Amino acid sequence: MAKVLLIDDDVELVEMLKEYLEQDGFEVAAVHNGADGLAQAVGGEFAIAVLDVMMPRMQGMETLRQLRTRSQLPVLMLTAKGDDADRILGLELGADDYVSKPCTPRELSARIRAILRRTQQLGSGDSNQFVVGRLAMWPEQRRVQWDGNAVALTSTEFNLLEVLVRHAGHTVSKQDLSEKALFRPLARFDRNVDVHMSSLRHKLGTLADGRSCIQTVHRQGYVLVKD
Template sequence: MTKVLLVDDDVELVDMLKEYLEQEGYEITAVHNGADGLAQANSGQFAIAVLDVMMPRLQGMETLRQLRQRSQMPVLMLTAKGDDADRILGLELGADDYVSKPCTPRELSARIRAILRRTQQAPAAAEGASQLVIGKLAMWPEQRRVHWDGGAVALTSTEFNLLEVLARNAGHTVSKQELSEKGLFRPLARFDRNVDVHMSSLRHKLGTLSDGRSCIQTVHRQGYVLVKD
C-alpha cells in the first residue's frame, strides 16, 4: 500500500480525509503539527506528504523548507482558498502542487494520484528507457536522475516531470497547457502560475548555456523551450 503522510492541525478534516483515502487504498499516517510532520517525513517511509500551511509548533512553509534540505519526496500543500502568496511561496520552496481549503477528499485523492503517477511508474512503462542528452543536460527517466555538466541536480518530482517534457521536445516550444497536462497531470487552470514558478526553479537549479543564457527560454504567449546548446 502507498503510504501517505497527512500533516494538518484540523483534526476533524484530517479524520475525514484519512477515512476516504484509506478506502482508496492508501495507508495513512496523520500528525497535527509541523514538528511531528517533519520528523515523520524525514523517516523515509512515505511516498508523499500532504502539508497544511497554518500549523502549531512549526508552520507549514518552514516545515517544507527544512524538509527540502534533506529530501525531495513529493509534497502537496493545503492552502487557504484564494491565498496566492502562500501558493507561490510553497511552490518556490519546492512543493509539487497545492490544493485550496476547504477541499473535498475526492479532489485531494486525484491530486495525490497525479503526483505519484510518474514517480511510481515502473521502468518498463517509462517512455524510453535510454538516457536523454541535450547539451550539458543528461536525464535518466526510468531512474528519475538528472545531471548538468556532469554534476547531479536534485529536482522535485514535478520539476523532473516538466523538465522531461521539455527534454523530449528540445528545440521546440511546449505550451503551458501541455506542460500542465503532462507534468502536473491536470489541465491548466485560469490564472494558474504553477508551471511558471516551477520553470523559475528549474532555471535556478540548472546551469547556463555557453553564451550565459538560461537553457530554458520563455516564448511569449506560447510556452517554454529547452534550448539545444
C-alpha cells in the same frame, strides 16, 4: 498501497481525510504539527506528504523549507482558499501542487494520485539516457545531471523538465506542459508551470553565453535550448 503522511493540526479534518483515503486504497499516517511531520517525512517510508500551511510549533512553509534540504518527497500543500501568496511561495519552496481548503476528500485523493502518477509514469519503461548540451537525464531512474553533477529536483520539476527534454529545441506550450507533466488542463490564471520553470532555471546551469537553458517563448510556452 501508497503510504500518505497527513500533516495538519485540524484533528477532525485529518480524521475525515484519513478515513476516506484509507477507503480509497491508501495507507495513511497523521501528525498534527510541523516538527513531528518533518521528523516523519524524512524517514523514507512515505510516498507523499500532505502539508497544511498554518500549524503550531512549526509552520507549513518552514516545514517544507527544511524538508527540501533533506528529501525530495512529493508534497501536496493545503492552503487557504484564495491565498495566492501561500500557493506561489509553497511552489517556490518545492511543493509539487496545492489544494485549497476547505477541500473534499475526493479532490484530495485525486490530486494525490495525480502526483504519484507524475513520479512514476513519464519515465516508466524507458531506460534511455537523454543528453541535451550539458544536461543529461535518465527517465527511468528519475536522475538528472548538469555538467556531470547531480541536480536534485522535485517530482513536478522532473516531469516538466522531461517533457522539455523530449521536445528539446521545440517550443512546448504551457497547456501541453500542464497536461503532460501535471496531468490536468491548464486553468485560467494558473501559475504552477511558471513557478516550477523558475525553480528549474535556478537549479540548472547556464549556456555558454550565460543564458538559461530554458527560454520563455512569448505567448507560446517554453523551450529547452540545444547548446
